[in-house]
Amino acid sequence: MQEIVPGVFVETGFRGGNVGAILTDEGLVLIDAPPFPEDARRWKNFLREQTHLPIRAVIMTDSYRDRLLGPFWFQPPLLIAHAATHTAMSSLPGSYAGSVVNALTRDPGEMSGFGSAQLLLPNITFTHQAVLHFGKPALYLYAHPGPTKGSLWVHWPERGVIFTGDSVVVGTPPFVNSDHSKEWLESLSILRRPRFPADVIIPGHGDVTDKEATEPISEFLRLARRRVRSLYKSQRSLSETALVVHELLALFPAPLESELEMVQQRVRTALQFIYNEFRDLELDGLEILEEDEEPGLEIED
CATH class of the missing domain: 3.60.15.10 (Ribonuclease Z/Hydroxyacylglutathione hydrolase-like)
Structure with missing residues (x-):
């Protein structure tokens, strides 16, 4: 304290x-x-x-x-x-x-x-x-x-x-x-x-x-959005977002062995929410733009 x-x-x-x-x-x-x-x-x-x-x-x-x-x-x-x-x-x-x-x-x-x-x-x-x-x-x-x-x-x-x-x-x-x-x-x-x-x-x-x-948080979110956007536009399933987990984990220090599954699940959950974000855009009739085309999104790569 x-x-x-x-x-x-x-x-x-x-x-x-x-x-x-x-x-x-x-x-x-x-x-x-x-x-x-x-x-x-x-x-x-x-x-x-x-x-x-x-x-x-x-x-x-x-x-x-x-x-x-x-x-x-x-x-x-x-x-x-x-x-x-x-x-x-x-x-x-x-x-x-x-x-x-x-x-x-x-x-x-x-x-x-x-x-x-x-x-x-x-x-x-x-x-x-x-x-x-x-x-x-x-x-x-x-x-x-x-x-x-x-x-x-x-x-x-x-x-x-x-x-x-x-x-x-x-x-x-x-x-x-x-x-x-x-x-x-x-x-x-x-x-x-x-x-x-x-x-x-x-x-x-x-x-x-x-x-x-x-x-690091922005890097994680940008990379996750790029990978999930690509999967979604290729008509890959929600479950296939798990393919990106290890790439995203590599952006941060390795967790303790006892916490690894919990952290992996956290990343899987993140990818699922982002996938649903793109799906909702499509359901609303909106175009899924590439990251550097999105209005109002500041890219700092």
Whole structure:
């Protein structure tokens, strides 16, 4: 747990992804929250050591499974998310919290620690941009579809600090759970612009970083789109996208042997979403263009 700039706290070692907190005049704003109860207790205790002010809000950067249980441990007055995250969570069955626990751990002792944990629905949502004020600083929330339809960023421009959620991850292939890879690439191009004030990036997974960390994600998405576009236009099946997995894995450090199958499945899932993205274009009667012909898509090869 570290204070990366005055008033911004980050933990990158919890299972389930990175979490952060920003200290405002009126209290703490949490960006995501640890899904495991013991990690949540540690995070809560650390934050209590930093300030006597209360937790005013938790912001969910997306609707990915590992993000869903964390807010329960904090019971925030405000739970803020993109409207698409609210929609996705509203469609889940009441038993889904148990499914999340089963996906997070198989250890009986750990599972018992979750007790009666439930999913909390966001009570504040937005669609494009929002500004959050608890005194100072003003925090800017931007919608950036990519890893999920409801992915968002949290920006403190005066400090050049941005929480990107899984729009940026470090040292591992990205988590793709939506058919918005084109918008994702556009968002990363925006983030890389010299005039965009983001000297410090807190990714969804991995160490605190800077704009250079966006390049491997863009390279992955561009290559995946090229390969899947070629397969789709050649009328190859969805299952044949698996042929590209090893080429994409080579863009990142080799995962641990114990994690290899999980990471391979993550890449297979990404390719399937991108395939469906092209299929939906065709179903909508739109032409599938080559990458350098796509309007609005900045190519930086």
